Amino acid sequence: MHRIYFDTNEGPVGNDRYGLWLDASLKDMEPIADQLHDGLRVVIYMTGELEMQATLEFDKALNAWTARPIAGTIVIYAETHSRGEKADDDAPA
Structure with a gap:
């Protein structure tokens, strides 16, 4: 499955x-x-923090690709948990 960087601050x-x-x-998608x-x-993925499966959707108004997370697929990297951070169970699904 293709991997594309994202940042939770961009949504x-x-x-x-x-x-x-x-x-x-953009580099990952090139x-x-x-x-x-x-679809x-x-x-x-966010380097060193988390990853999840998602489906792509092109947003014509933004002229950009977006990713819709798939519920139940989030993986929090161990180093994030070791810093005492919690998973965002309320992330968009």
Whole structure:
């Protein structure tokens, strides 16, 4: 499954999606640009913090790709938990 960087500070867009317009996101999408389509299942990740599966959606108003998280797929990296941080169980699903 393709992996695309995201940042929780770039969303939620429309209350349930994250924006994929950061340079790191665009870099991850560049090699698969010809495969991107609405509904494509990917893994979105924040380096050293978390990852989750999501489906892509192109937002015409923003002229950008967004990712809609899939409920129940979030993985919090161990080093995040070791710092005493908690998972956001209320993350958009």
